Amino acid sequence: MNLTQLTTQELIYIQSPFSNSDEAINALIEGLYQKGKISDKSAFLNAVMQRESEGPTALGEGLAIPHGKSVAVNEAAFAVATLAQPIAWNGIDGEEDVNLIFLLAIPEAQAGTTHIQLLTQLTTALVDDEVREKIIHAKTSEELLGLLSQAIEEQLEPTESSSEVALLEKAPVIVCVTACPAGIAHTYMAAEYLEKAGKKLGVKIVVEKQGANGIEGRISVEDFDNATACIFASEVAIKELERFSGLPTIKVPVAEPIKRAESIINEALELAKKTPRDMTKSHKTATVENKVGFKTELKQALLSGISFAVPLIVAGGTVLAIAVLITQIFGLQAVYETENSWLWLYRKLGGNLLGVLMVPVLAAYTAYSLADKPALGPGFAAGVAANLIGSGFLGGIVGGLIAGYVMRYVKQYxxxxxxxxxxxxxxxxxxxxxxxxxSLMLFVIGKPVAFVNTGLTNWLNSLSGSNALLLGVIIGCFVSFDLGGPVNKAAYAFCLGAMANEVYGPYAIFASVKMVSAFTVTASTLMAPKLFKDFEIETGKSTWLLGLAGITEGAIPMAIEDPIRVIGSFLVGSAVTGAIVGWASIGLSTPGAGIFSMFLLTENPLGAFASAGIWFGAALLGSLISTLVLISWRKHAVATGKFAI
Structure with missing residues (x-):
């Protein structure tokens, strides 16, 4: 196995003196950049830090495998560092001491290629305690590379004895699925730990990896027939879930087997004893998982529905925006309004995606989150019913929840x-x-929801002056509080709901405020670079562009580093921006257009030109205020020793 297609000796750092995880990540990224493996340090850093915010990459036993998927990666690669002194890293049980780091760079478009297969073999080889210990104590980069190559070669040559094979043939069978968001490190390491623990316990563990390569090691019909239990170690939805119907099932996060694979297998065996598999009732499934509360379940269902609806909303809004822009630029109003003309068809295409499909799609996938595939049809029906009775976006949410819980009951009984x-x-x-x-939507629950929806619409339409200003402050704070997280999504849902009811002010506020956090990161790092770390400065070089596209997530790396001061400053400026746009009664009827939204604002007494100036000017003013506040707070923190550069 020639690992030189993934790394070089120059990307292997022996006994490095890194003092913290940020320093280590930035040094390894710099090495990948110098060797031409990545084209944009800032973009790749954003991808790595985004993955760090989603879950632990320290996997125990002194090993950390940070990784990022990004279009900035020219070719799949990795860099390695062994450390002179352990450093703290975010792990499964909080901070862990790490003395071996593998940074994986994964191209977004290369899932399934030989390079990705090599990376998965690499991460799997690191599970072996002896291999890992030898690598940590390697004296040269050449020695370390040789140890890795040897470990992968041995991994590709199974050494099970005939007696082990005979024992496993008589052992109880547990089928497993491992899957993580990136589909690389955790997916394959969790599988390896489960398999090793199974051999130790005398249990046949059959693991299907649903990773970057798609489904690998697909479970055979024979193994399904012989299985007594199932383990899902996953952070994402399991593909082809219906195959596992009828099996007693344990559900755990994907990192859990790395910590306690043996106890998870024992839990599955105990569950199988208490609730044996009933082959005559394929839909009777016993499940043990980390129970979530009712409120959490509702939040997850709503966010799931919105996430599936977002591509449709963005596509519809953008198509509609293009049609409007072409009409305005070339003066084609007559063509735009002529039935069956090409512009009229584009207008209807975008408008129907928003006006006809948005609510049914929202309802269907909200229901899907609660009761899987059987809930899709009833969910779409509930969404169509919501449109018929005029309950709009709010009706779609309620209809999706009704369909989901109804189908959960129907499937059970x-x-x-x-x-x-x-x-x-x-x-x-x-x-x-x-x-x-x-029926519940059309004749029972839907009507009161429609009444509430109408009342909310009338109330929003009546807002003016100080009331509209206050609404702008609230939406502004929600947008920048968690930069694309649940609070931001709640504001998004509210603004989309208002837009669906032809109230366009809230979305105009939302779209303007979305630029504030990204502009602030760029402006503050340009104005006072000595107050910010190198990776923050690199981040700031590109976030302004993300801000123009209406993407808040680019500010996440800085927010993770210094959350109180960074998020706090965002909130101050975002509140000002939201208040100005709300007070000015500016509206926006086309979602997802980014900076182009300033050309698509709905008419108001100020006129189109003034409205565009106020809308974008509010974003710039809010960004300036946030920048000054952040610089002031950071300067004080550095001076008092509360923050170290």
């Missing part, structure tokens, strides 16, 4: 012999769910 599974899944479930959820 309406079951037939396996002979009738096709009839059950493709006829009985969707018909029953659609009739119940649709």
């Amino acid at each position: 309406i079951r037939l012999s396996p002979t009738f599974n096709g009839f059950l899944s493709f006829y009985l479930y969707p018909v029953i769910g659609t009739l119940i959820a649709g």
Whole structure:
């Protein structure tokens, strides 16, 4: 195995004196950049820090595997550092001491290639305690590279004895799926730990990896037939979930097997004893998982529905925006309004994505989050019903929840012999769910929701002066509080709901405020570079461009480093921006257009030119205020020793 296609000796740092994780990551990124493996240090750093914010990359036993998927990666690669002294790193149980770091650079478009396969083999080889210990104590980069190559070669040559094979043939079978957001490190390491623990316990562990290469090690029909239990170690949705129906199931985060694989397997075996698999009832599934509260479940369902609806909303808004821009630039108003003309068709295409499909898609995938695939049909039906009775975006949310919980009940209590599974899944479930959820929306719950929706619409339309200003402050703070997280998404849902009801002010506030955090990062690092770390300065070089596109996530690396001062400064400027746009009664009817939104603002007494100036000027003013506040707070923190550069 020639690892030189993934790394070089110049990318291997022996006994490095790094003092913290940021310093280590930036040094390894610099090495990858110098060797031409990545084209944009800032963009790749953003990808790595985004992954760091999603979950631990310190995997125990002194090993950390930070990684990032980005278009800035020219080719799959990795850099390695062994450390002279351990440093603290975010791990499964809080901060862990780390003395071996592998930084993986993964191209977004290369899943499934040989390079990615090499990376997965690399991470799997590091599970072996002896291999890892030898690598940590390697004296030269050449020695370390040789140890890695040897470990991967041995990994590709299984050495199970005939006696081990015979024992496993008689052992209980547990089928497993591992899957993580990036689809590389955790996916394969969790699988390796489960397999090793299974051999130790005398249990046959069959693991299917759902990673960057797609489904690998697909579980065979024979293994499914012999399985007594199932383990899902995952942070993302399991593909083809229906295959596992009827199996007692343990659900854990993907990093858990790295910490306690043996205890997870024992839990699965105990569950199988208490609730044996019933082969005659394929939809009877016993499940043990980390229980979430009712409020958390509702939040997850809503965010799931919104996430599936966002591509449709952005596409519809952008198509509509393009049609409007072409009309305004070339003076084609007559063509725009002529039925079946090319501009009229584009207008209808974008408008129908928003006005006709948005609510049913929101409802369907909210229901899907609660009850899986059988809830999709009833969810779409509930969304269509919401449109019919005028309950709008709010009705779509309520309808999706109704459809999800109805189908969860139906799946639990309406079951037939396996002979009738096709009839059950493709006829009985969707018909029953659609009739119940649709009827509840049309004749019971939908009407009061429509009444509330109408009242909310009228209230929003009546806002002016100080009331509109206060609404702007609230939306502004929500947008920048967690930079694309649940609070931001709540504001997004509210503004989309208002837009669906033809109230355009809230979304204009939302779109303007979305630029503030990104502009602030760029401006503050340019105005006072001595107050910011190198990676923050690198981040600032590109965030202004993300701000123009209406993307808040570019500010996350800086926010993670210094959350109180950074987020606090964002909130101050965002409140000012939101207040100005709200007070000016500016509206926006096309979502997802970024800076182009300033050309698509709805008409108001100020006129189109003044509205555009106020809308963008509010974003710039809010950014300036946030920048000055952040510089002031950071300067004080540095001077008093509360923050170290």
